[in-house]
Amino acid sequence: MSTEAPAAEASTAVPDPAPAPAPAEEPVSSLEKAQVDGAGEVQEGSPLTESEAIVEVKLADLQADPDNPLFSAKSFEELNLSEELLKGIHQMNFRKPSKIQEKALPLLLINPPTNMIAQSQSGTGKTAAFSLNILSRVDLSIVAPQAVVLAPSRELARQILGVIETMGQFMKGLVTMAAIPDPNKRNQAYKAHVLVGTPGTVMDMLRRRYIDPRNMKVLVLDEADNMLDQQGLGDQCSRVKALLPNDMQTVLFSATFPPKVIQYAQRFAPAANVLTLKHEELTIEGIKQLYIDIDKDNDKYSTLLKFYGLMTQASSIIFVRTRATAQELERRMVAEGHKVAQLSGALDGPERDRIIDQFRSGEAKVLITTNVLARGIDVQSVTMVINYDIPSDMHGNADPETYLHRIGRTGRFGRVGVALSFVHDRRSWQQLNEIANYFKTDLHNIDTSDWDAVEEMIQKIIRSSRAGKSTKEMTDMITSG
Ligand SMILES: Nc1ncnc2c1ncn2[C@@H]1O[C@H](COP(=O)(O)OP(=O)(O)OP(=O)(O)O)[C@@H](O)[C@H]1O
Numbered sequence: 031m032s033t034e035a036p037a038a039e040a041s042t043a044v045p046d047p048a049p050a051p052a053p054a055e056e057p058v059s060s061l062e063k064a065q066v067d068g069a070g071e072v073q074e075g076s077p078l079t080e081s082e083a084i085v086e087v088k089l090a091d092l093q094a095d096p097d098n099p100l101f102s103a104k105s106f107e108e109l110n111l112s113e114e115l116l117k118g119i120h121q122m123n124f125r126k127p128s129k130i131q132e133k134a135l136p137l138l139l140i141n142p143p144t145n146m147i148a149q150s151q152s153g154t155g156k157t158a159a160f161s162l163n164i165l166s167r168v169d170l171s172i173v174a175p176q177a178v179v180l181a182p183s184r185e186l187a188r189q190i191l192g193v194i195e196t197m198g199q200f201m202k203g204l205v206t207m208a209a210i211p212d213p214n215k216r217n218q219a220y221k222a223h224v225l226v227g228t229p230g231t232v233m234d235m236l237r238r239r240y241i242d243p244r245n246m247k248v249l250v251l252d253e254a255d256n257m258l259d260q261q262g263l264g265d266q267c268s269r270v271k272a273l274l275p276n277d278m279q280t281v282l283f284s285a286t287f288p289p290k291v292i293q294y295a296q297r298f299a300p301a302a303n304v305l306t307l308k309h310e311e312l313t314i315e316g317i318k319q320l321y322i323d324i325d326k327d328n329d330k331y332s333t334l335l336k337f338y339g340l341m342t343q344a345s346s347i348i349f350v351r352t353r354a355t356a357q358e359l360e361r362r363m364v365a366e367g368h369k370v371a372q373l374s375g376a377l378d379g380p381e382r383d384r385i386i387d388q389f390r391s392g393e394a395k396v397l398i399t400t401n402v403l404a405r406g407i408d409v410q411s412v413t414m415v416i417n418y419d420i421p422s423d424m425h426g427n428a429d430p431e432t433y434l435h436r437i438g439r440t441g442r443f444g445r446v447g448v449a450l451s452f453v454h455d456r457r458s459w460q461q462l463n464e465i466a467n468y469f470k471t472d473l474h475n476i477d478t479s480d481w482d483a484v485e486e487m488i489q490k491i492i493r494s495s496r497a498g499k500s501t502k503e504m505t506d507m508i509t510s511g
Pocket residue numbers: 067068069123124125126127128131150151152153154155156157158284285405406407408410438439442443
């Protein structure tokens with residue numbers, strides 16, 4: 031009986047089916063399956079080719095601005111990385127480290143290894159920071175697990191695995207494996223240097239001795255606040271840690287560390303170097319945050335349809351609260367001839383893999399999903415995020431952290447994006463206000479009296495690059511729409 035924690039989504043629908051006993055994956059590259067953004071692969075025929083080129087050029091400006099989270103004073107060459115890793119980074123088209131990479135890496139690479147708790151805005155390259163540490167510490171002559179990364183969803187685990195494989199492609203003999211639920215593969219030893227998985231599967235595999243803990247050196251929790259704060263996931267992470275050697279380097283990364291979690295995080299990773307940010311510093315300037323005031327709940331759907339044309343210009347994600355809403359929206363939109371895909375924890379693993387891969391490849395441009403994909407998913411072509419339901423907790427209180435992670439699916443590493451939130455009643459209005467106050471950020475109302483103007487304004491944002499533009503200039507651009 032597997033113990034995978036339920037996905038972080040409101041479950042008015044069926045609970046997660048109990049996944050089959052955890053499965054080992056073939057130790058083959060999952061690169062064919064997982065797109066790895068930043069790997070320098072040309073997206074042939076992609077409508078984004080032009081804007082990708084603009085981002086390349088403008089990135090240099092952003093990385094030269096000390097106030098920008100992408101800024102760095104150093105080069106990758108100065109960060110004490112091996113030749114193989116520098117080649118991997120070069121292959122991924124990374125020119126300069128971001129602030130978090132520049133700050134975290136020297137501390138992570140110090141010997142004896144030190145724990146770390148690190149926070150940095152969404153889309154600023156945290157994955158590369160912890161992956162470079164792992165790959166620097168792996169001894170290739172021992173083919174046994176030496177590092178394990180835990181992530182809250184199978185999609186994120188597969189994505190991180192893809193990044194590690196691309197980054198480590200010049201390390202001869204490197205073997206990596208995913209530890210995520212897969213009913214077709216079971217009772218198989220994890221003979222790999224690096225594992226990336228979901229906490230329940232990793233826990234099961236350690237308990238059943240398919241993962242040998244004896245050579246383990248590094249434990250990473252990505253989206254650590256979420257993993258430690260969620261009841262099921264938190265327990266599983268603690269159990270994994272208890273089954274690993276005591277002297278593991280424990281590394282916790284996230285864009286958000288609410289105060290109530292940080293103390294627990296410090297117990298989980300004792301004596302850690304801590305890099306944190308104020309919540310006012312967390313919003314990304316390149317994400318234009320808009321909201322639309324809808325009179326009646328019933329009009330939400332017809333309002334959504336008005337944005338369909340904009341949604342399909344590049345890629346978009348529509349976030350809803352429950353699986354049932356996700357399914358319902360998909361059904362209605364498909365019935366009306368729109369091309370949309372839907373992913374929630376109600377689907378089985380292979381189906382989820384198929385859908386996220388379709389979305390990454392651009393085959394599906396509009397994805398309807400729940401909070402299960404709110405965190406970590408990196409698809410550079412996402413220019414629009416729609417909060418069809420404002421993120422809230424089980425008591426109906428605003429959930430600013432989830433809002434930040436959701437909107438952070440766009441505006442990745444210097445790109446521009448639009449985040450549009452639907453407000454339809456007093457409660458959703460209060461929730462959005464709370465979120466705006468929490469981050470001390472301005473949200474702009476969309477004037478629905480002239481849809482052509484709305485469309486033109488959003489088009490302008492999607493096409494523009496924020497490089498060199500101050501917040502004020504960007505704000506003027508929106509308000510002058
Ligand atoms: N130094 C760099 N130069 C250029 N691109 C980079 C660099 N570091 C990372 N990237 C790219 O930036 C994107 C975002 O990186 P990543 O997914 O690691 O962000 P993150 O900080 O983990 O975000 P989130 O908080 O949403 O999980 C990826 O496409 C990655 O390839």
